[in-house]
Amino acid sequence: MTTTTTDERALADLQRDHGPALFHFLLGLTFGDRQRAEDLLQETLVRAWQHPEAFDGAYESMRPWLFTVGRRLAIDARRSRLARPAEVGDAVLESTPCGEDTAESAVAALDVREAVRTLSPEHRAVLVQIYFRGLSVGETAQVLGIPAGTVKSRSYYALRLLSRNLPGYSSRSSSLSSGSSAAASATAT
Known part of the structure; x- marks a missing residue:
């Protein structure tokens, strides 16, 4: 002891x-x-x-x-x-695009581009300002010369129309509101 x-x-x-x-x-x-x-x-x-x-x-x-x-x-x-090989966490694996993502996003961009073309010019103008140029509702209202309430209602109805015009992409319509790259590339060209 x-x-x-x-x-x-x-x-x-x-x-x-x-x-x-x-x-x-x-x-x-x-x-x-x-x-x-x-x-x-x-x-x-x-x-x-x-x-x-x-x-x-x-x-x-x-x-x-x-x-x-x-x-x-x-x-x-x-x-x-x-x-030993470097350890890779789950977060890295989830954020790493796989090879299929490129083709899938190109198809999605074409679909979104076609759906955006079906919108009225007023609805399309609001979406371009808010989601593709990243302007706020107030800034969009100033650029377009319309009230902020009109900007809000036009963006709401435009997104609703897009979700109807994009069958199979209904979950993507919510990603449009976050400015998805497919939607951005669709209106950029």
């Missing part, structure tokens, strides 16, 4: 005496990544605990031994990260 207490006390003294310097050293090896440096520090101290013979070495300080172990752990961790 006393050896465990002595080991714990020796390890606590080791961490107190050399921990800050070792952490600073490991922080440099990890290019400022605090989390990795903390992990390496803990792993180095675990190695010291696993090798009590290091405490009885012929040297005056444990610091060189700790720095050597920490450096080797940092090198091993870096090699390990470089050896």
Whole structure:
């Protein structure tokens, strides 16, 4: 029981005496990544605990031994990260377009272009200003010289007509209100 207490006390003294310097050293090896440096520090101290013979070495300080172990752990961790492929999160995969998206968006752009052509010039003008040029309702009203309420009602009815004229794209009519690229490219040409 006393050896465990002595080991714990020796390890606590080791961490107190050399921990800050070792952490600073490991922080440099990890290019400022605090989390990795903390992990390496803990792993180095675990190695010291696993090798009590290091405490009885012929040297005056444990610091060189700790720095050597920490450096080797940092090198091993870096090699390990470089050896395996980079991890890709779900968010990256969801935002990465697949090859089919290009053809699908081209077809959608043609469909939207045709549907926008069926709108009256007044409705089309409101949609162009709001959704394709990114103007607010107030700015659209100023550009077109009509009241803001008229801009709102025309955009509402224009989107409703588009959702009717785009069978199979009813879910896309809501994306029109967010300025989808298919709709933008449809009126741009």
